[in-house]
Amino acid sequence: MEPDSARKTLALLALLLLAAPARPASAAPVEDGLLSNGDFETAPGGGFVKSASVAEGASSIPGWTINGTVELISAGQHQGGMILIVPQGDHAVRLGNDASVGQVVDVEKGSEYAITFSAARTCAQLEALNVSVLGGVSQTVDLQTLYNIEGWDAYALAFQATEEQAHLQFMNPGMEDDPTCGPILDNVAVKKLFTPDKPKDNVVLNGDFEEGPWMFPNTSFGVLLPTNLDEQTSAIPGWMIESNRAVRYIDSDEYKVPQGKRAIELLSGKEGIISQMVETTPQKVYSLTFTLGTAGDSCQPPMAVMAFAGDQAQNFHYSPMGNATSQAANVTFTARAERTRVAFYSVYYNTRSDDHSSLCGPVIDDVWVWGLNAAAGLKASIGLVISIVGVIAMVLF
Known part of the structure; x- marks a missing residue:
């Protein structure tokens, strides 16, 4: 083959390789911490507005899939005679009756993860938030009891990944007829859990409570652990929450902890x-x-x-x-x-x-x-x- 012909052939092959669609690389599992736009602080296409931005469809809030009526709210925003509570930052979402927001995250199949999120209610009535993972956990968290005077709490639930992607969904089960009611969701994070080794001569698993869910820095309310009767899938590996009220997971950054970094505060x-x-x-x-x-x-x-x-x-x-x-x-x-x-x-x-x-x-x-x-x-x-x-x-x- 002539040198010019060889160069032309190589150039053509290079162009074909560049034009060919790239194979999708296997996605890396989600890192510990906030999900994509987990704090709802990324502005939608039209930017943030002063009044509630009502979003119906699948692309109104970056990073999230939406079903039903979901409001992107701002700190200090009024709705009727109420001031809507934004747990942290400047923005959060309020879920209307039967409305939901969801996100798909890449995980390691067979591994256990904890979901941490902040939630508030908008009415002094029965409100709840259903948290589910397709093929995994589905639990309704009661928001009727407030554990601190700020009007919101952080919660944590756990799930085992049955596939390489986890479909997370937060839904208002529609228990209220008042359209101005509905739970507020903010600060959604995930953390991969590990089963710690038992110390020698101790049959208790995770007895020092050092392994647990993601905790947001600079927050003084800890993380609530609602009812969970499955010791195999727990936000605190090895432990169950048997009763209808939560216990609080605390760390030494904001609380006094007897030993190590983490501990449990018993409530109610x-x-x-x-x-x-x-x-x-x-x-x-x-x-x-x-x-x-x-x-x-x-x-x-x-x-x-x-x-x-x-x-x-x-x-x-x-x-x-x-x-x-x-x-x-x-x-x-x-x-x-x-x-x-x-x-x-x-x-x-x-x-x-x-x-x-x-x-x-x-x-x-x-x-x-x-x-x-x-x-x-x-x-x-x-x-x-x-x-x-x-x-x-x-x-x-």
Whole structure:
């Protein structure tokens, strides 16, 4: 072949390669943090407007698919006699009856993820937000109970990815006839969850609560964990929320945490129960220990925790010594089966002293369950009795 002819052939091949459609690269799984326009701060094509931007269709809000009537609202915006609450930033969305917003995210099939989002209600009536992942979780979060005076809360739910894409949807189930009502959604984030290794001699999984959902920086309300009876798919790996009220996941950036970075604040008395089923050997003596503390959020005393371990239940009042902000607690029990339930709830319904409306409560952290021999079990029980007598003596004298 002549040199000129060869050069022409190579040039033609190069042009054909450039013109050929590129093969789609396999999408990388979503990174921890906000979803695309998860804070709704990216302006739509027509820009932000002062009044509510009513959007019907599939492309009015960048990054989101829309069904029904969805309003892109601004901070300070009035609707009727109400001021609509934007949890963070300048914009959020309000979902009309049976309306929804959704987004498809790339995930790792078989992995577990937690969805964190902020939500507020617009009416002092029954409102809810249904959160679903196609082929995975579908849960309705009740927004009737407000846990702080700001009028909004952050929540977290978990799901296991059954495919390489997860179809997330937030829907107003249409429980209100008033068209001015409807939940407000903001700050949608996702985080891949990992199952931590159990420490040596501890049968509790994630007993230090260090593994959990995404938490937004510079927010002082933590993340609420609503009812979740599936220990296999939990925003706090290993743990279940048994009751109809939430518990609060907190971190040391904004709260006092007894140990490490994260912990659980128990809210709403018996209506906020966190539990775990741990592996045990029948007839073997075990010790359940945990750290009891305060979150440093002006929670009004008295504060106490009811701790359960199998057929044992014990009440622990928060009464640290000296300048301490936490104390150790212990329950000795004999396992009756191959799996034993350990659980905690707040004895009292506590509120903060600075507003009397925000719910709060005692903090638990660093939960351990390990086996004892008979002598060690007796020694632990005697030690606990002596410590209780000592506390009573200090109070009386």
